[in-house]
Amino acid sequence: MYSQGLIGADGRSDETPEFLAAFQARVDAEEKIEPNDDMPEGYRRTLVRQIGQHAHSEIVGMLPEGNWITRAPSLRRKAALLAKVQDEGGHGLYLYSAAETLGVTREQMTEELLDGRAKYSSIFNYPTLSWADIGTIGWLVDGAAIMNQIPLCRCSYGPYARAMIRVCKEESFHQRQGYEIVMKLAQGTPEQKAMAQDALNRWWWPSIMMFGPHDADSQHSDQSMAWKIKRFTNDELRQKFIDATVPQAEYLGLTLPDPDLKWNEEKGGYDHGPINWDEFWSVVKGHGPMARDRIKARRKAWDDGAWVREAALAHAEKRKVRREAAPLAAE
């Protein structure tokens, strides 16, 4: 039984082996689990954590790209970047709604993000230092997100799967748009080409780290695979991403910053050099170059906006009172 470790995990007496087996059978039959269905507490908690992290990543991810909206080098690019960053906010909104179906509120999740309890993707703790970073993020980071998220469209939890279908469509549009920005630079002036190469040098390794630790070192994987929250392992997804990206870089005439990258005929994929896991863990644990600034910016927006949210609530309350009083006054 996959979930023995979680029996009684939250003091729930009804998570008998029979209950867990029946749940697993539904998952195995590819039935979608819906918000009002019985589910193991461990399943619920895993999803809350994963969907919450995903939502936070979309929201924090608005910051590095938002950093270039006011400097986009043409009006067409400015509009496209604004629309992209807005899409990411929309993804955050669907994902918070999906998580809310599991009994947490957006406010709770926001508090957890701001006080550092909740995590978000390590990639957004790197700074965006040139216009080329905007193209490179679209190409690599949205590209990596798609690899991760396409299988999530078949996730066993219905609301998450449905949110992902909508999100994935937009992410692939972002990926194509990002690639097109880099292409323009790669075919541009020597300075533009150098800018593109520099961005690739900085974003390549963090992008392939986005898939998480190697399978052998990944904690939550087995149970998530059994529950069909996850469909592929970290290493499988990373491999797919690398195999898709190498020819794209070649086409652009840019060099991926990994001297060990080479085609392995036998496995039908690329081998890559060693990943700097010290850097990965340090960034995941909140020591990335921009980690403090990102949370500070989110906290500032939240704190500065408190009076607006309070006013909206107060107004709604006053309106309700006035509406209820109106018919009485008329009598």
Add this chain to the structure above:
Amino acid sequence: MALFDALLELADDHLVLGHRVSEWCGHAPMLEEDLAMPNMALDVIGTARNLYDYAGKVEGKGRDEDDLAYLRGEREYRNLLLVERPNEDFAHTMLRQLYFAAFMHPYWTAALESPDETVRGIAGKAVKEMAYHIRHTGEWVIRLGDGTEESARRMRDAVTALAIYVDELFEEGAGEGLDALPDRAALRPEWEATIKRIFDEAGLEQVTSPFPQSGGRDGRHGEGLGHMLAEMQSVHRAHPGATW
């Protein structure tokens, strides 16, 4: 060149306002506004692009939207002082947008009758957007005016701060006497009526300033615009002739 100049004034209004609103992206008081503000920014930047594009054609010297937006300095920008005002807080931002939209909605409505086909096309798209901006920002002005003591105070502060920039909306500028574009002064009663309707619900008083400011149309701006343009134009100007 009167039409070129008038189109440029309008285009600058829209771009500068859109840029200001876009500065909020990722920093809004709530996620819903992180979606709504980029929407409004996209609307007005879209209109700016259409106007620059047409202005470039009218001028006939081969300047495109980016030449006009990125290669003119602050003395050459002709936008209204209202739209360049800094975001300050959410109350100022909503009110600035409301004042602009409450003017542009009747403006574009009148422009639907323009003898100029391109102007009619631009107006057709913009008029619906401005109706939405009035609705969205008007609802916020009402919520904030009525909400808490703090929000009402901030709303009143915004009304006071922006009062000196209202009159400039109705100055004719380069479009004076042009058939292709509506007269601006004639739109004041409708603007006043829209603002009154919203302020009444918000519990706000309109303020008329005895010392209205103007000069934007002659490139006499506040100090903030130069910084805004320096930032906006930095990448474009660092790579002369590059395409993006």
